[in-house]
Amino acid sequence: MSKQMTGAKMVVQALKDQGVEVVFGYPGGAVLPIYDELFLQNDIRHILVRHEQGAVHMAEGYARSTGKPGVALVTSGPGATNAVTGLTDALMDSIPIVVLTGQVPTFMIGTDGFQEADTVGITRPCTKMNWLVKDTAKLSDTIHQAFHVATHGRPGPVLIDIPKDVQFATADYVPAEKAKISHYQPRTEGDRDQIARLVELIESAERPVFYTGGGVINSGPRASQLLRELVAETNFPITSTLMGLGSYPASGKNWIGMLGMHGLYEANLAMHGCDVMINIGARFDDRITGRIKDFSPRSKKAHIDIDPSSINKVIRVDVPIVGDVTKVLEEVLRQWRARGSKTDQRGLSQWWKQIDEWRAVKCLAYKNSTTTIKPQYALERLEALTKGMDRYICTEVGQHQMWAAQFLGFEDPNRWMTSGGLGTMGYGLPASIGVQIAHPDALVINVAGEASWLMNMQEMGTAMQFRAPVKQFILNNERLGMVRQWQELLHGERYSSSWSESLPDFVKLAEAFGCKGIKCDDPKDLDDAIMEMIRYDGPVIFDCLVEKHENCFPMIPSGKPHNEMLLSADAEAFRSGAVLV
C-alpha cells in the first residue's frame, strides 16, 4: 500500500515511523516545506534552538540520556556549517544522531546559490555516513537507512541533505518495514575461541583490572547489568574512562575510580601494574594511555569493541574480540561459569591489598578554605545535596569537567553527558536542555566553567521558551582554568589570554533571560544556595565564585606514563615522598 506524498511530508512521516518524538531545529529558506509539515501535526515536538550548534548538542544530550537517536533539523548553508562541531563531537563519542539539512534546489546546486554550501562534502569526514537525496522517490528509504546506520554497529552521527525541490515533489512513501534492507550489518557476536582465551586470562590473572568505556553504555542497560555481575563474581577491580562513568556504580565495592590524565592514582597505577587488562568498550585514547611505549608494560590485554578498527589501532592487544558488549559479556559469563567460575583468589587478595595502599594516598585530597569556595568543595556539596535524586549531570570542558568526574558519583548509565573525544566547550548547556526535554521531571544540572558556558549561553532562551528547568552550576574562576593550569605547569607561568575579562553579571544575565540567578562566594552560604537552586521551579544560572588558581590533580602530563603522575601537594603521599612507584 504505497501512499503518495510530498518529500516534506515524507520526512515527518518517516520520523514518526522511526519513533521520533522530538526534533531540535532552526528554520530557514531551504527547510520551510518541512517546517510547514511540522506545523500541521502534533506527534513530533519541535524545539526551537538559538543556534544550530545548540540543536546538535541537544540531540546528543537527548540521545546519551535515553539511548535513542537524537534528531536535529537545520537549514542549508550556515545552518549546516553551524552543525559541524556537534556532528564531530557525536562522531568522536559515538552518539547516534540524525541531522536533516535543507539544501538549495537540485537545479541550483553548484551555482553558488544563496545559502548554498557543499554540505555532504563538508560533513563527510565528521559523519558516520551522509546522503544528498536528489530524488523524492528515494527520500523515505534513505531516512530509514540513516536511522539504521546511526544506531547499528558503533553508533554515530548521520546527515541527510534534502534539496528544496525534493521536499516539494511528490512520490510514493516507503514505510520503515518495507525499506530496503541495508547491507550494513556489523558483526555483534564475539568470536567464541577468543572469548575462551579471555576466560582463561580471567581464571589465571593475579593482578587483573577491568577498563571500561562508553561502549558499555552504548550497548544498552543490559551491558551494564552483565558488567556488574561479572565484576561481582570475579571480584576484580574496575576502572572506567570519562565516557563510561555510571556503567558500574561509583558506590560499588570494586570501583577504583576513573582513570586517565586526571584519573585517580589507584586506577592509573592498577592499569600500569596489572598483569591482565580487560578493555570493554574503550579505545585506548591518548588521554588514557599516556606514553604508548610505557603503557601497562607487563600485562596481557584483551579488548572487546564493536568497531574492528579500534582494535590494535593504538595499543597491540593479545585477545581481540569484535562484538557488541552485551553479547560478548553474556558469552564470557556463560563460558566462565560453565568452567566453574574460577579466579586466582590468592593473587587477587594481594592485588587488592596493593590497591588499598594506593587508595590510602587519597589523591583527591585538597586544602579547603573557610573564606573561599574551592571548586572541589562546591562539587562535594553538590554531590551530597543531590545524591539519590533522579539526577542527570552534563558538563562543559575543562577543569570543572574533570573535577565533576572525580567528585560526583554515578550509579547508573546514561546519567552523565560530557564531551569526551572532541572536548567541545559549549557542549553542556545545550546538552542539558536536550536531557531535560527527554526527562522533564528529572533534576538536570550542567556543571560548567564560566568560559565554556558563555560559548552557547544563547540557549538559555531555548530553556526558557520550552520550560526546561535546567540548573547551570557555573564554577566561576574568571579563568580558562585548564589552559591556565597548563601554562602554570608547562609554559613558565605565561598566562597568555587565559583569563576571562569583561565577564557579565550572571545574576543580571539570568534576570534578562527571565530565569533565576544565584551568586555565591562564601563556603558558609553554599549549601543553602545549592538547595535554593534545586528547589526553584525553572532554569537557574548559579554563579559560584571559586578559588581562581586551583589546579586539577592528579595529572599525568601528556607523553608521560601512568606511574609518573603529578599529585596535589595535599595528597597524603606527597608529604611522605612516596609519589613514584
Next chain:
Amino acid sequence: MSALNIKKGSTSHSAYDLRSANSEVEASHTLAVIVENEPGVLARVIGLFSGRGYNIDSLTVAEVDHTGHRSRITIVTRGTPAVIDQIEAQLKRMVPVHEVQDLTAEGPSVQRELALVKVKGKGDHRIEALRLAEIFRANVVDSTLESFVFEMTGTPEKIDAFADLMRPLGLVEIARTGVAGLKRGA
C-alpha cells in the same frame, strides 16, 4: 612538582605525545575495495586516506557490476604492517564498503597497469624506440613521421623500465592508469 622535573619556564612539553615515527619497515600493498557505486563514495574512501595520513601511490576505480551498482577501487598504498591493518579495518567499517582484499597479503595475485607513452624523435632514435617497444610488447597506437604513441600493459615496474629506456630516445609524455589487480586461481 619535583616528581616530574618539569622546570618552570620549560617549553619542551606538548599537549600531545610527540612520538617519533614508527621505525617498523614500510611495504607496498595493493588493496581491492568493493564499494556501493553511489555519489561521493570515492571521495569518502580518498578522504579516509588523506584524513588519517595514509599514502596513496596509485588508484583506479570503475563500476564493475552495472546491475548491482558495485565499483572496484584498487589502491596501492605503503605502510608498516600495523598501518596496513588499520587501513583495512578503517575501510571495512565504512558504510558503503562491501569487501576489502589485501592482494599483497592474501596469496598470489595478478597486477597490471596500462600506459600510453609518447616518444618523439627521428632517425636512429626512432628505429631504436620501435625495436625496444617490440621487446616490451608495446603496440603502436598512433604514429606521425616524427612520433609514436605506444600502448603497453604490465606491472608498474615493467612500465617504469620502459619509460626509463624511452627517456633518452625522446619521451615526451606518459599516461598511466594505475594498478588493477585480481587474486590468482579460482
